[in-house]
Amino acid sequence: MRKKEIPVNYFKAEFPSNSVNESFSRGICASFLASLDPTVSDLCDIRTAVSEAVTNSIVHGYGDAYGVVYITGETFSDGRVVIRIKDKGCGIANVKEAMKPLFTTDKSGDRAGMGFAIMKAFSDRLKVTSRPGKGTTVTIIKNVGKNGR
Amino acid sequence: MNVKCEIKDKILYVSLTGEIDHHSAVGIRNDIDREIYKHAPKCVILELSGVDFMDSSGLGLILGRYSKLSALGADLKIADPSPKTEEILRLAGIDRMIPIEKGVKRV
16 A cells, blocks of 8 residues: 655645635635745646635535535645545536536526536646535645646 | 726627636626616627636636627627636637637726
């Protein structure tokens, strides 16, 4: 078994699934990464991917009902950043289908169904694990440190 | 988020400033739709140079206005997105449906 790698730095946060916290979640991730001296583009990519994942938890996971969104960030010595966004919401029955561009469960026509496509495009690796009725965890991995460029 | 609108010769100019996410999109949508119904423009120009963050909620907002305007027989154009916003628009293929123009004046 591979030894668990110890992060150089990490944070853990949680907040209620209020849409006002979408902006807060982007802000804490950006602040957390500031010490790595990331490029403006890398920072924007992470902010966007985090915003998509948190919005999914709020809109889909909890369906605009009350819930808690958990977020953790880790940085590693090779410049890798790992951000995990977790909810204990309704989960996704078919992750593969949900990740297809333009897939949306929204009926109003105001959701583009591009959340996962954007998360995928803006991260170096994206992992989604979900169990219906239990919740969803999205892991965003991006190389932003000097070694990652 | 700030929404500024100006109507001139049946063209509705909408300048957005700030961040477009799921939280702010509802207010922006209501503001734009109110102006559309008030003025019945033949074209809406969505000026995005002041937008410093946009995620897929912005795509939903734009696509929603596009179908609304199409139903009303009006056009939608996007003006001056930041490079990152343009990347997201192109990723979703919006540039193939809605023209993206450069150098449009802000209102």
